[in-house]
Amino acid sequence: MTKKIEAIIREEKLNDVKDALREIGIVGMNVFEIRGHGRQGGITLTGRTGTYQVDLLPKVQLNIVLSDHNVEKTVETIRRAAMTGQEGDGIIFIYPVEDVIRIRTGERGREALMYEGDIDTRRPG
Amino acid sequence: MTKKIEAIIREEKLNDVKDALREIGIVGMNVFEIRGHGRQGGITLTGRTGTYQVDLLPKVQLNIVLSDHNVEKTVETIRRAAMTGQEGDGIIFIYPVEDVIRIRTGERGREALMYEGDIDTRRPG
Amino acid sequence: MTKKIEAIIREEKLNDVKDALREIGIVGMNVFEIRGHGRQGGITLTGRTGTYQVDLLPKVQLNIVLSDHNVEKTVETIRRAAMTGQEGDGIIFIYPVEDVIRIRTGERGREALMYEGDIDTRRPG
Amino acid sequence: MDTINSGDTAWLLVSSALVLMMTPALAFFYGGMVRKKNVLSTLNLSFIMMALISIQWLLYGYSLAFGTDHGGLIGGLDFLGLAGVGAEPNPDYAATVPHLAFAAFQMMFAIITPALITGAFVERVRFRTFLVFSLLWATLVYDPVCHWVWGNGGILRRLGALDFAGGTVVHILAGFSALAFAMVIGPRVGFGKYPFEPANIPYAVLGAGLLWMGWFGFNGGSALAANGLAVHALVTTNTAAAAAGLVWMFLSWRDNKPSVLGIVTGAVVGLVAVTPAAGFVTPLAALLIGGLAAPISYYAIKFIKGRKLLDESLDVFACHGLGGLWGALATGLFATLAVNSAGANGLFYGNPRQFLIQLVAAAASAAFAFCLTFVIAKVLNATMGLRVTEKEEAVGLDISEHAERAYA
Amino acid sequence: MDTINSGDTAWLLVSSALVLMMTPALAFFYGGMVRKKNVLSTLNLSFIMMALISIQWLLYGYSLAFGTDHGGLIGGLDFLGLAGVGAEPNPDYAATVPHLAFAAFQMMFAIITPALITGAFVERVRFRTFLVFSLLWATLVYDPVCHWVWGNGGILRRLGALDFAGGTVVHILAGFSALAFAMVIGPRVGFGKYPFEPANIPYAVLGAGLLWMGWFGFNGGSALAANGLAVHALVTTNTAAAAAGLVWMFLSWRDNKPSVLGIVTGAVVGLVAVTPAAGFVTPLAALLIGGLAAPISYYAIKFIKGRKLLDESLDVFACHGLGGLWGALATGLFATLAVNSAGANGLFYGNPRQFLIQLVAAAASAAFAFCLTFVIAKVLNATMGLRVTEKEEAVGLDISEHAERAYA
């Protein structure tokens, strides 16, 4: 079965997370910028005079579609790389995926999620 | 069980929707800008001379992951706050979520979705 | 049943894909810009002097929520329009959707996904 | 017979170009501070003044301001269509350059002044009404007061009021008119409730950088010759900008962090304040004038916005109204004949009378601008409507007024 | 002996700086109107002209244009490498400033003219070929026609054609060359099918604002002295820009809403149209020239783009070709010796001959530019290829030609 990981992390942690994922062999991914709100309430910005509050903070969302059996390891890897211990570190969501189709090759399912040198080519099984 | 709400709304309604959600105690969310097309076909813009049509309109997508039992109330709240009655008001999608992991604390599932003063701390049950 | 198609394609193919989808009667959709990484490893950019590598490439993500029975045709249509045959053509993911609510009308489920002149109004069944 | 001095003429030509550039610079200064959905609209409110007022000035504006005096209040119609304004100098205004150069230089002031006011009503003004307003305002407010202060025979000029480069004519008029207009049009939807984050601070930096440069033409050019006085004005101008920028930095630092938007705002406020004084005070006085302008405007904004008294959106009153007022009064304090023998001594040089004159001139201009603008705005509101609809405001003026988007 | 006038020299130095600045200004004016993936490429097409043509002009361009006349058609090689062009005035061209100042000022015109053409082929031109084209074009089209019109002994100059600041030399050449090039290179993929939304209208506003300012140097500097004529040219220039900006606003308003991109385009078109006339007509005539330039270009664009006749992408032909043509003819209508005794009277001042001369000069230049550019483009297309591949065009020239992205 295939899953999708949505990890919402700090912008400044993206490089660390990417590095950590590369190390364990996670290749396919995409990212985009979002603004979010959670336990971290907001941020105080300076205006022309005094300050004001902004309640949506810039974060990066990282999406990875991958096989079931790699989910836990990937989640752990992201967590370790993305954590600072302070509010606003972010959150990870896991969703079911029904199918995957690679546009160029027409591969489907698990096959479509294979990359040269990725996590599944590294270890037995 | 956990669900994800994806609400696609008008940009100019974001503040209203955020306010309405804060009132009912929805805390965790994120937003980003998209361009979309639906029953509202497009928009006429002025060019250097005359006009032209653009068929993808700017909207805001609001994502909220939350517990099952809060979905209906949240959807209703969003609808009420986001509606103008004119084409292009948007649409809400609901997806199943398999798991949630909070990066900072490692909390999982429902626990990971608890916020100070949120909807579930407000009412019994 | 309702599904969500997430198609990650080349930016420059968006118009072609949109045209192809219009032709088969897919109306509702939204798009946004992402940066991704897959089998296509990266791109070489010119700096002030010499070159450097960037490993996240700009792509466009196209989201379509639609009825089960239209998924295959839509996927095929996207594939045909988005393919160049070279690395980086992209990938399509299919997810289950639990519900759809149209903000303006309150319509739910399949009804909420009907558009004037769309794929389901065109052919019998 | 007066003859044309080519160096003076070159400098006035350049100064005209520099002051013309200040209007697009202002467009960016303002455009960076509004919300993204109103960037284009805000740029345009300034830009279009270059088109509209250029023609107004050519056709009759210059004549009303600088034509033969009528009772000290208004110029006559002798210069309609710039008739008779040509290569010959007009010694009443500038003895060594073509009369037309003076008219052109003055035109740039007439353009930027209503552009300054736009900061009061960005993000909600109806464009159509704005065009009418600007034309009326230029005609009924700017041209007369310009005559009072600078026109040959103008009452405030005769009174001995000093306004080197437009502290009264430009900044007090703009600031107090902005105040009146903001009161009539009312606050933006969500004012005081949601933060209105500036869409693009680099635009504001760009605008401020070009404004600073352009102000050398504004104040330096007001010497109407490439002489020591022009140089002096350039130095005082630069000094006041620097001082106010630095002080504003420290003020915002005290409140939180040194704000970049604050620094560039401070610089502009310093430029405003030194405008009436540039050719009358020493550089060290300019340091003080700029340095004190910053807290005046800073705390005025804090007061007005903090208490949600008024949504004068980009702080035109606080920055230009009060900055110009302070500058006008400061001129009455710091002016010295040692700097400019054609000027006067101020209070600190033993001439309290000059301070009084400055006060009277500033107050009269401010009151006139405020009242007349209030009336014009009220009338236009009742007839054409000053504001777009709430829905249009929510969508943003770029789309609702121009059907354009700043960025694809 | 002629002596150097420091005021005139100062003004020509400044005018050179202002006109130099117009090229980056144009870069932004154009860069804002293309799609995001071609912004950098479009900026560069203009910017690189400052590098390329500066050297061409220094080495031989100036000599071809302003060297000793050969048959009225081309200058000789006496000024190669600017030999002999120094601090001494050349009374054939400008009696009161260093000859080198005249050469430098003219260089800026030689730079911006091919930059103007780039609007015809942005978003698809192969950079390599473009460099070769520009060098050839500068040498074979610009330098000769510049000599015809402004060179001592040039045929159109001898004919009595009036071109104050380059309506023919700059705008007609650029516009008709753009037409030819656009015909050869063909439309952008998707032209007429997909809307090509401008990526960044604020860039266009910035560019237009700086162009407006720079044009004071362009037209005002063409008086070659800081005198009444320079001032006059500044005023007519400003007036035409204002009028055309306003009229364009109303035209777009009639069609939908007042377009900001339209307003700034209108201003530029007004500046184009008044260029040949600036030192020969009255301000009120400039008002008409600008005001009528707007509908000419406006409806030309509507016609060309509406019928999908031709993808001359940023409307160089419609704006510069037709605007310049209209200006050249209008000079034949409105010119008056009352403004410039070194000029001539036009049709409306009882001299129909001048109109005819203008017509002939404009037609000859336009035809020459069109034909020669057509041939050059055809040859280059056959040899080096004018266009990038379809795939490169789809990806965008920033990546495909420069391997750079405008924004990270």
Place this chain on the structure above:
Amino acid sequence: MDTINSGDTAWLLVSSALVLMMTPALAFFYGGMVRKKNVLSTLNLSFIMMALISIQWLLYGYSLAFGTDHGGLIGGLDFLGLAGVGAEPNPDYAATVPHLAFAAFQMMFAIITPALITGAFVERVRFRTFLVFSLLWATLVYDPVCHWVWGNGGILRRLGALDFAGGTVVHILAGFSALAFAMVIGPRVGFGKYPFEPANIPYAVLGAGLLWMGWFGFNGGSALAANGLAVHALVTTNTAAAAAGLVWMFLSWRDNKPSVLGIVTGAVVGLVAVTPAAGFVTPLAALLIGGLAAPISYYAIKFIKGRKLLDESLDVFACHGLGGLWGALATGLFATLAVNSAGANGLFYGNPRQFLIQLVAAAASAAFAFCLTFVIAKVLNATMGLRVTEKEEAVGLDISEHAERAYA
């Protein structure tokens, strides 16, 4: 008695405005090259110099640089607060313009020089410390060396060193100080590991375009008169910029594609290199000076960045340090009395001694700047801390130092 020439004064006023504008231009040139999270911070590092150094210069900087000589090393305190610097010319510096005009023009150089250095430590410098550094640096490094080279009685001036417009005073000082500062502050986190993609290349193009224009005032204004020499300097300046831009284009093309960022960088490097030479060499020599400056800086950057030797982030040393050094030496090669009788002949005109003088002057200035900056930076690092925390650096200085975001 010397009298003021209005043309010269006009030109120096304009040049002051142009050089002032170069600082915001530099802000954008630099601001476009950093990462998005540091754009505002980078803009501000330059902008704030206009505020800070203006006041330093007024109060005592000018006096230290141009006051009565003390041992060839430093100026006296006679001009504190610009006392005695007024409308009268000072024939030691500029005989035909007000002394104050000279002081104002020089002020703009004093402002931009420390702004140039900021390229070395953007994206990680602590703002507070930076302010202190800049004040110290202006006082201890800039003012003295400025006196050595340009002050009446300065040792390098007496030695006969030629520096037309600041190749040594501005660019060598900035470049070698940048080197020292970069060594002390250390590389940005992730340097050499992650690509630091420039956030906004159009900003860099805008900045470079305005810098090019402004440099006409920088070098042309250094003639201190609107004469043939000013014109000459404008032409050599333009030529070197063009040549270096073109050559850099070809260099980057050889390595991959013609880089737009490279082209504009090349132009700036050409401007740097010609700065000391602009009024002493022929245009053709300027072509060579610019053309050779490009590979020097290009390969220096490749070497330094390629080997990860040092994170001198925006290549201030490679571009200004080496470009300025090359220019200083090239002046000793190409200078000719034929261009400027107040100059000297260089090596290629039979005077090897001048080359030696240039070498000594450049080396002394470079060594002084390097050592003193190194010490200042070390001391400040130990006391106030040069860098923000790693976390602040990760978040970006816009938020961490200013609590602002460039874009909403």
